[in-house]
Amino acid sequence: MPELPEVETIKNELAPHIVGRTIVGIDIFWDRIVRQPSVQDLKAGIAGQKIEGVGRRGKYLLLELSGGETLVIHLKLTGSLWRELPPEGDRFVRATIHLDNGTKIYFRDPRKFGKMWLITDAAIATGKMGPEPLEPDFSAKVLKTRLRRHRIPIKAALLDQGILAGVGNLYADEALFSAGIHPMRPADSLSQKELKRLHKAIIGVLVAGIGNKGASVENYYRPDGSKGKAHTEFKVARHGGEPCPNCGTPIEYTKVRGRGTYFCPKCQPAG
DNA sequence: CCCGGAACCTGAAGGC
DNA sequence: TGCCTTCAGGTTCCGG
Numbered sequence: 001m002p003e004l005p006e007v008e009t010i011k012n013e014l015a016p017h018i019v020g021r022t023i024v025g026i027d028i029f030w031d032r033i034v035r036q037p038s039v040q041d042l043k044a045g046i047a048g049q050k051i052e053g054v055g056r057r058g059k060y061l062l063l064e065l066s067g068g069e070t071l072v073i074h075l076k077l078t079g080s081l082w083r084e085l086p087p088e089g090d091r092f093v094r095a096t097i098h099l100d101n102g103t104k105i106y107f108r109d110p111r112k113f114g115k116m117w118l119i120t121d122a123a124i125a126t127g128k129m130g131p132e133p134l135e136p137d138f139s140a141k142v143l144k145t146r147l148r149r150h151r152i153p154i155k156a157a158l159l160d161q162g163i164l165a166g167v168g169n170l171y172a173d174e175a176l177f178s179a180g181i182h183p184m185r186p187a188d189s190l191s192q193k194e195l196k197r198l199h200k201a202i203i204g205v206l207v208a209g210i211g212n213k214g215a216s217v218e219n220y221y222r223p224d225g226s227k228g229k230a231h232t233e234f235k236v237a238r239h240g241g242e243p244c245p246n247c248g249t250p251i252e253y254t255k256v257r258g259r260g261t262y263f264c265p266k267c268q269p270a271g
Numbered sequence: 272c273c274c275g276g277a278a279c280c281t282g283a284a285g286g287c
Numbered sequence: 288t289g290c291c292t293t294c295a296g297g298t299t300c301c302g303g
Contacts, residue, residue, distance in 0.1 A: 001296060032279090059297075077296050078281085092281095111280045113297070127298095152273075161298085169296060218295070219282090258275075259296070 001218045002075040004133070004166030005209030005230060007059050010081055013213075013223045014105070015054040017083060021099040022050045023065075030094040033107065036117045036124070045118055046071065046097075058165035060126050072117040072125040073107070078219040079114035082106040086225075110219055130164040133202050140199035147187040147195070154190065155183035155256040158202075163187075167202065170215060170237040173262045174205040177236045182268045183254075183261050208233060236262040 002010070025047050031039050050066035061081075063071040073081070085093070085106055094114065095107040107114065117125040130146055131138050146163050147154070157163050158172040167175070176183050178201035181194055190198065214220055214228030217238060221227060231238065235245050240253035244264040254261050 003297090074297080076279095076298075109280095110282065111295095113280065115298095150272095159297085260294085 001077055001168055001170060002079065002214070002220055003059060003168030003171050003209075004056075004206055005171070005212075006214035006220050006228065007056050007061055007075065007166075008210050009214040009228060010075075010223060011054050011056050011061055014081060014083070017103055017223075018051050018063075018099060018105065019054060020051065021101055021103060023047060023097060024100050025098045027096045027098075028094070029096075030109075030112055032112070033094045033109070033114060033116060035115045036119055042116075042118045045069065051099075057122065057126050057132070058129050058161050059168065060122070062122055069118055069120050070122045072119060072122050074115045074125070075109070076111075076113035076115065078111040079107065079109040080219060080221045081223055082108055082221065082225055083223045084225060105223075108219075108221075128162050130160075130162055132165050133167065133206060138199075138203075140196045143199045143202075144190075144192075144195050147190065150187040151189075152187055153184045153256050154181060154187045154198075155259070155261055157187035159257075159259065164202075166206070169259050169261075170217065170231075170234065171202075171205050171209060173237040174234055175201040177263060177268060178205060180267055180269075182270045183256050183263050184270060236264060238262065 023046050026043055028039050034042050051063055052066055053064040055062040061073040090108055092108050092110045093106045094109050097105040131142055147157055150157050155172055158167045179197040181198060209215060209230040212228055212230035213222060215230035216227035217231050236251050239251045240262055242251050244251055244267055247266050249264055249266040251262050252265050
């Protein structure tokens, strides 16, 4: 489940190995991983391009290339990018990028949901996205503006990339717990105090996640094949039935708009 | 505007 | 042991 902290970690740990290098070619083992252009055009178009920078927008990884195009990568649920594979190889590698110094980037993805694009305008892939929660201009006031037009459950609003970029299912639960807000609360119903708490909580859980190099639930790995440990500090996400670390009440599990949702019924009152 | 559900995929886990 | 069902979750799309 790469969310913002996981993609940010991959970006940070990949960049020193690939920025300044030239792509000599790419192998595609699962054609449908390529969204745009065609597999043939991507193979032809990517060769010879230098990687000038690595960026991130929400959960999208952006490799900025010398020809003015961007290789946009979305890892979806189970994707990861590796620099080294175990000696026996890996049957889940869907694509391999070859660099001019012999470095390889393996796009590993057991469930084949991950996607890539070679495009001039990254927004074609990312669509309309909300603000970046870790940019300095993301204030409580911005959060309020983004939420006030929506009556949907706050949990669903946090997952909507058009409202706010980068937050996924696990960090949304952690942020709502940290702010003491019930996941079913209508997004436009939060008080000023709650908005301030939520704003602080979102930044807090994302920064902590990055500090812990991401959360290794599902199939998330860092580019060197190691795992992150952010999940070991989750308070509610994936802790159904366990006592709330604040009050001891069992953590409840429910569905909000089809998404598994964990919360403390006492610390996050519905009223 | 809002929501539910299906689709995309496959490994893991649980039931019998 | 093994078959079957369910679940997981980012995103898009379709229908009501």
